[in-house]
Every structure is written in structure tokens, then in C-alpha cells.
Amino acid sequence: PHGIHVRPAAMIITSLRDLDAEVTFSNATTGKGAAPADSLSSIAGLEIGCGQILEARISGPDADAARDVLAGLAAQNYGEDIKPRASRSLANGRTAMPRVFGEIPAAAERRAVFGPVSRIGLSPPVGEYRPLTPKDELARFNEAVAEVDTFLTEIISEGEAVPGILDAQRLMLADRELQHGVVGRITAGFSAVDAVDDQLTGMARSFDKFSDSYLRERAQDLRSLRRMLLLALLGRRLEQETPDEPRVWVLEELDAATAMRLDPRLCLGVVTVAGGSSGHGMLAAQARGIPVLAGCAQVADVVDAQIVAFDPVTREFWPNPDEKLRAELERRNAARTADAERARLRAHEPAITRSGKAIKVEANVSSIDEAQAAARQGADGCGVLRTENIFAKDLTPPDVEIQTEVFVRIGQALDGPITIRTWDPAGDKPLAFMPNQPEDNPALGERGIRMMRRAPQIFRDQIKAALLAAQQTEVQLLIPMVTDPAEFVWAKEQIESVRAELGTDPVPVGVMIEVPAAALRAGEFADLVDFVSIGTNDLSQYTQAADRTNGAVRELARQDSPAVLELLRLTRAALPDLPLAVCGDLASDPAVTATLVGLGVDALSVRPGMVAEIKEAVRAI
Structure with missing residues (x-):
């Protein structure tokens, strides 16, 4: 395919x-x-x-x-096997859903971390490499190629490799473009490590620009080759990098698909070199109770097994912590855990302000595991079901039956209403089954409802699954990335058409306000929508022209900025009679809860691990 x-x-x-x-x-x-x-x-x-x-x-x-x-x-x-794969129910072993690792400890995602590092997929530091003459550097490169080739061959012979993938990597080693590029650079005076790094980085970036998402992912294979060649040139071991004991994982950046598969038993926390504080990978990891510090450039210099520490709340990082600091971090963790455990004692009670206003506290959910965690925290339902995270790796669109089963199981796990956000692929949360054209600025390109208008059958199948699930659990639909009311009208027409075919009852349909233009025109949605949910993650970056995945402009992308809060106020003023929720990461910050409630918000959809604490913050207002 x-x-x-x-x-x-x-x-x-x-x-x-x-x-x-x-x-x-x-x-x-x-x-x-x-x-x-x-x-x-x-x-x-x-x-x-x-x-x-x-x-x-x-x-x-x-x-x-x-x-x-x-x-x-x-x-x-x-x-290649091009036959359509038969759909399998989740009960028959379908593996799209992330593994379940049990209950998330109190305040897990806000825990300060102290421990040894594992560099996952990063190129090793090459500062100590000493280049020789071009002739010697060519010999070093050829020896490194031979060592990596032998390493891959041994893995293949052990029968543990994915068929074809490592064979393709071996061919990449002998690829004419790779070989000529590296040899040419060495001949021109580059060291072998610089030549390898420059050539393979450029090749990987060219793969990143391909329109097919599956082909784009092959850039990871080139980066893996780059890493192995550099390790060979440095005289270091090439063994599998994934740790088999608890470590602090250091990554270049954290995508949503990787985050959804992190094992909390082996991952003490994640520190990334690049990325911002509200990227989809970071949010997915936090929802699983894993502390994350994104966009920490200085972590690029740490080495495997080095002891480091970081605090995800204060955003502090220490490359060489001492025992005095360890004691301070343990004190912070004890205080945060105590606060979280006190909140959990009242987790299943309603969140009502001192003046008597009830606020729904729901959860942002990407899996059955997270739905169960949210239920234990006392969530009043699911404010956003991120369907693109659940099915991110599917090579073909999931059929209606599979989607229906997932929706029902999540609804049953929560024993409350679920808000299904329709497909919302983006650059850091791509859908493998949705081919898209390369874009210079994908954050401002075809996303959400824009892409669905180009793939109406995929959209209609998801709507059909949601309407069928609504016969067994309470469902709402949320349309993302809406800029113009005409886009919402198109979505409603598709929903009504599918509903007429099925003969099912209507479900509430809401708009996600995450584009400033939609916030400024909010009044035009008054007669079209049943509810409104404000996505502050994207609203903040679009309002302040600051990429939320770019650590260099992290401070400009603050979600509690006056401009973002003003757009929220304008939305409430334009739609005074409609239910209004906030579903971005801002809703998970207890320090901002009173501000949001004061602006007229009726519901907050937060990370599963923060439900009980946000309820406590509401009760303090």
C-alpha cells in the first residue's frame, strides 16, 4: 500500500x-x-x-x-503483501492500544527525577574524536561500515529482526549516495565523524520531507545508521540502546507514538534536546505519569550512565547532582505526593466552588489505560478523546467496527460521557494511513477538519463509529481546527447524512476553538454548535506566533498569556448560553484554575493524573 x-x-x-x-x-x-x-x-x-x-x-x-x-x-x-488485512477485534489481540502498566502513582508526572541516563537514538558526543589524514579517515570509515554491517547481519541471523528492515539498512550502508557523499567530504578535508554526521543528517532530512508518512518514518532508519556508524568510529559498542533497567531517557524529541509506548517501569523520566512544553509527545507521556522536561539543550552533552536530575515543575536540570540536591528533590516529591493523595481522598466528589458553582472536571484520553486512570481519579468523563493517538501506527484506516469497540470500551471504563475529537493529524502526531503532501509550515497547513474535507470517507466512517457507540455509551463529537463557520457546516452535513443512513438519535456536536480567527468570530457559531471547547495548546502558538514544540520560544508560547486569556473571555462573551470547556494543557495547571473559572468556564478537561488535584483547586475558589 x-x-x-x-x-x-x-x-x-x-x-x-x-x-x-x-x-x-x-x-x-x-x-x-x-x-x-x-x-x-x-x-x-x-x-x-x-x-x-x-x-x-x-x-x-x-x-x-x-x-x-x-x-x-x-x-x-x-x-510486498498488498492484500487488505482482515480487521481484528481488540479481544483477538489487536495491538494498536498501548500496553497497560497499572495505576499511576499520585503526582507521578510532577515528580522530580534523579538517576542514570540512557541516550535513546541520539548521536553520541564526538568531541574527543581525533581526526587523522584523509587516507586514514577513509580507512576508519570503511572499517566502521564493515563493523555495522556485521552487527546488523548477526541480528538478522538471530531471527529477532523485523523482516526486511535490517536488510534494507544493510543496503543503505552500501548506498551510492551515502558512500559518495561521505567519501567526497572526507577527501575534501572533513573528519570521518563529521562526514558521516553531515551526509546522513542531510539524507534523513530529505526523507522527512516525503509526502507519504510511512516513507517519512524511514528517516529514523537513516538516523539509526548514523548513530551506529558514529559509535563504530568512536570505538564504542553498538548494542541495542533501549535500557533494561530504570533510567532517565534522553531523546532528541518525543513524538506521540513513542510516548504512548513508554514503560513507566523502565523510564524514570524523559528529557529532550528539542521540543516545547506542550508538544503532543510530552502531553501523552505526562498522561501516563511520566515526568518530562522538553527543550533542554544542555542534555545533549551528557553521556550514557551519567547521573542527572531534573524537576518538570520548575523546569530545572542538573547534569551532575550531589546528595544534598537529591535530598531536596525527595522533599519536593514528598510534598507534591502528599498534596495529590489528599486530593484523591475526595476525587469522586463533585468539584463545586465556595459560591456553589459546579465545574465538570474531565480527562484528555488517548487509550483505555488512560481512561481507567482518569476514572480512578474521579473524572466526570472524557473531555477530549484523541483518536489519532490510538490509531497512529495503523497503515490502513481502522474500520468502523474497531473504532466503535474502542469508543465503547473507553466510555465503559469512565462510566461517563466521552467527547470524541474527530481525526486531528498534525506534524508531531501523524496518521500513517493519511498520506499528505509535504508542507513548509505544517502547523499552518492541512490539519483537522481541513484534511477531513479531502478524505470525507475516512471522516464519515469515524462518525458512523461514534454514532454506533452512542447507542451503548454517552457520546459527544468535537470538530478540531475550525477556522471558518463554513467548515463546521460541512462537518454537520456529513454527520447528519451518516445519522440519516443509520437511523440513530442525534448527539451533541461542538467546535474546538484553537484558531484566533474562530475565537474572534465565536458569535457566528452560536446557532451551529451545541458546546465549545477551547484548545489552548494550539491557540497559544497561533496567537503569539511561537511554535509550541520549539524550546527556543517556549516563554512566548505561554498558555496563560494575557492575549490567550483575552480570546477566551471574548469567546465566553460571544457565546454566553453555551457550555464552555477548556481542554488544552492550561486546564491541568492548578495555579490557573481560579482564573479560568472566573472567565466563565463550565468544564476543564485535564491530564488523567491531574483530575483530583484540579477538583481540589476548584473547591478552593
Whole structure:
């Protein structure tokens, strides 16, 4: 279903390798090319999608044999299984849902962390590398390639590798573009480590720009090769980097899919070199009770097993903490845990202000695990069900039955209403089954309802699943990334059309206000929507022109800025009679609870681990 990606390209190269023929490929559908038949990255870079035409130009003594080989590969679908995979129920072992690791301890996500580091997927520090002559550097590079090739071959022989992936990585090692690029840089005076880092970083970035999400993910394979080659050049071991004991994980950045699979038993906390404080990966990790410090540039210099400490609340990081600091962090953790445990004693009581106003405190949920955690915390329901996180890795759109089952199970886990946010893919939370065109600024591109208008059947299938689930559990629908009322009108038309086909009862449909234009035009939604939910994560970055995933502008992206709060006030004033919720990360900050309630908010949707504490904050108003 992904066309000529890395594995099919690898099969083409190996099949033609022994023939005396010159073969070049191009994408006849898009005109992209030409790519030599001995360059895996160039062939994959043609981005030949399913249904597009691969054109081959062949010459040389073995041209006829090469043509026959390619015809045979095409007849075999280049070794790929293109049959649609039968849907499986969750009960039959479907693995889209993250693993369950039990109850999240009180104040887990706000815990200060002290422990040894594991650098996950990062290039190793190369400051101590001492370059020699270009001739010697070329020899070092060739030795590193041989060592990595042997390492990958041994893993393959043990039968533990994903079929085809490591074989493709081995071919990448011999890729003409990679080899020529590194050798050319060394000849020009670069050290071997600088040449490898520069060449593979550039190749990975070119993969990052591909339109197909599956092909974009192959950039991770190139970064993995970069890391292994650098380790080999530094004379260090190449073994699997994932720790088998509790460690502080250090990553370049944390995406949502990785965060959803973190094991709290092995991950004390996460520190990232890049990224902002409200990226989707950070939010997903916090929801699982894992402390995160994002955008900490100085962590790039730490080494494996080095003891570090950080406080996710105060955003402090210590590369060489002493025992005195450890004692101080333990004191902070004890105080935070005590506050959280006191809040849990009243977790299942309503959140009512001293003046008698009841505030619903719901949870932002991305899995059944999180729904169960939210229920234990006393959540009044699910304020946002992030469906794109649940199905992020599915290569084909999940069918209606699977989605319905997930929605019902989450509703049953919470024993309360769930607000299903329709598909909302973005740059840091892509959907593998939603191919999209590369964009220079994806945060301002096709997201949310914009993308659904290009894929109406995927949208309608999700609506159908939600309406069917509503027959077994209380459901609301939330439409994200709305800028113009016309977009919401289109969504409502699709919902009503699906409902007419099913003959089911209507469900409340709300708009997510996360674009300043929608906040300023909020009054125009008065007769269209049943409720409003303000997403402060995106609203803050769009209002203040500060990327919320960029640590360098973190302070400008503050969600409690006067401008963001003013947009919230204007929305409430324009829609005085509609239920108004806040579902962004701002809702999870107890220090801002009184401000939000004072602005007229009726409901707060927060991280599961913060439900009880936000309820306590409401009661203090």
C-alpha cells in the first residue's frame, strides 16, 4: 500500500546487482527522476505511490535479462503483501492500544527525577574524536561500515529482526549516495565523524520531507545508521540502546507514538534536546505519569550512565547532582505526593466552588489505560478523546467496527460521557494511513477538519463509529481546527447524512476553538454548535506566533498569556448560553484554575493524573 518504499527498493537493487545493465528509474506519474538502480535512497526518493507508474530505462548487454527481472518483481508486487488485512477485534489481540502498566502513582508526572541516563537514538558526543589524514579517515570509515554491517547481519541471523528492515539498512550502508557523499567530504578535508554526521543528517532530512508518512518514518532508519556508524568510529559498542533497567531517557524529541509506548517501569523520566512544553509527545507521556522536561539543550552533552536530575515543575536540570540536591528533590516529591493523595481522598466528589458553582472536571484520553486512570481519579468523563493517538501506527484506516469497540470500551471504563475529537493529524502526531503532501509550515497547513474535507470517507466512517457507540455509551463529537463557520457546516452535513443512513438519535456536536480567527468570530457559531471547547495548546502558538514544540520560544508560547486569556473571555462573551470547556494543557495547571473559572468556564478537561488535584483547586475558589 506504500508503493516503492525502502524494502521494495532494496529488492530491486539486489535482484539487478549481478547483471551487466545500466538501469535508471523515474516516476512516470509525477515526472520525478531519474534514479540510478544501485541507489536505494534515490529509488525510494522517487515517492512512487500505490497506483503510480515506475518507468525504467535499461541499456547494456544484460538489458533483456534486467527487463525480465523487473517484470517478475512487478508480478510479485516487489515482495510486498498488498492484500487488505482482515480487521481484528481488540479481544483477538489487536495491538494498536498501548500496553497497560497499572495505576499511576499520585503526582507521578510532577515528580522530580534523579538517576542514570540512557541516550535513546541520539548521536553520541564526538568531541574527543581525533581526526587523522584523509587516507586514514577513509580507512576508519570503511572499517566502521564493515563493523555495522556485521552487527546488523548477526541480528538478522538471530531471527529477532523485523523482516526486511535490517536488510534494507544493510543496503543503505552500501548506498551510492551515502558512500559518495561521505567519501567526497572526507577527501575534501572533513573528519570521518563529521562526514558521516553531515551526509546522513542531510539524507534523513530529505526523507522527512516525503509526502507519504510511512516513507517519512524511514528517516529514523537513516538516523539509526548514523548513530551506529558514529559509535563504530568512536570505538564504542553498538548494542541495542533501549535500557533494561530504570533510567532517565534522553531523546532528541518525543513524538506521540513513542510516548504512548513508554514503560513507566523502565523510564524514570524523559528529557529532550528539542521540543516545547506542550508538544503532543510530552502531553501523552505526562498522561501516563511520566515526568518530562522538553527543550533542554544542555542534555545533549551528557553521556550514557551519567547521573542527572531534573524537576518538570520548575523546569530545572542538573547534569551532575550531589546528595544534598537529591535530598531536596525527595522533599519536593514528598510534598507534591502528599498534596495529590489528599486530593484523591475526595476525587469522586463533585468539584463545586465556595459560591456553589459546579465545574465538570474531565480527562484528555488517548487509550483505555488512560481512561481507567482518569476514572480512578474521579473524572466526570472524557473531555477530549484523541483518536489519532490510538490509531497512529495503523497503515490502513481502522474500520468502523474497531473504532466503535474502542469508543465503547473507553466510555465503559469512565462510566461517563466521552467527547470524541474527530481525526486531528498534525506534524508531531501523524496518521500513517493519511498520506499528505509535504508542507513548509505544517502547523499552518492541512490539519483537522481541513484534511477531513479531502478524505470525507475516512471522516464519515469515524462518525458512523461514534454514532454506533452512542447507542451503548454517552457520546459527544468535537470538530478540531475550525477556522471558518463554513467548515463546521460541512462537518454537520456529513454527520447528519451518516445519522440519516443509520437511523440513530442525534448527539451533541461542538467546535474546538484553537484558531484566533474562530475565537474572534465565536458569535457566528452560536446557532451551529451545541458546546465549545477551547484548545489552548494550539491557540497559544497561533496567537503569539511561537511554535509550541520549539524550546527556543517556549516563554512566548505561554498558555496563560494575557492575549490567550483575552480570546477566551471574548469567546465566553460571544457565546454566553453555551457550555464552555477548556481542554488544552492550561486546564491541568492548578495555579490557573481560579482564573479560568472566573472567565466563565463550565468544564476543564485535564491530564488523567491531574483530575483530583484540579477538583481540589476548584473547591478552593
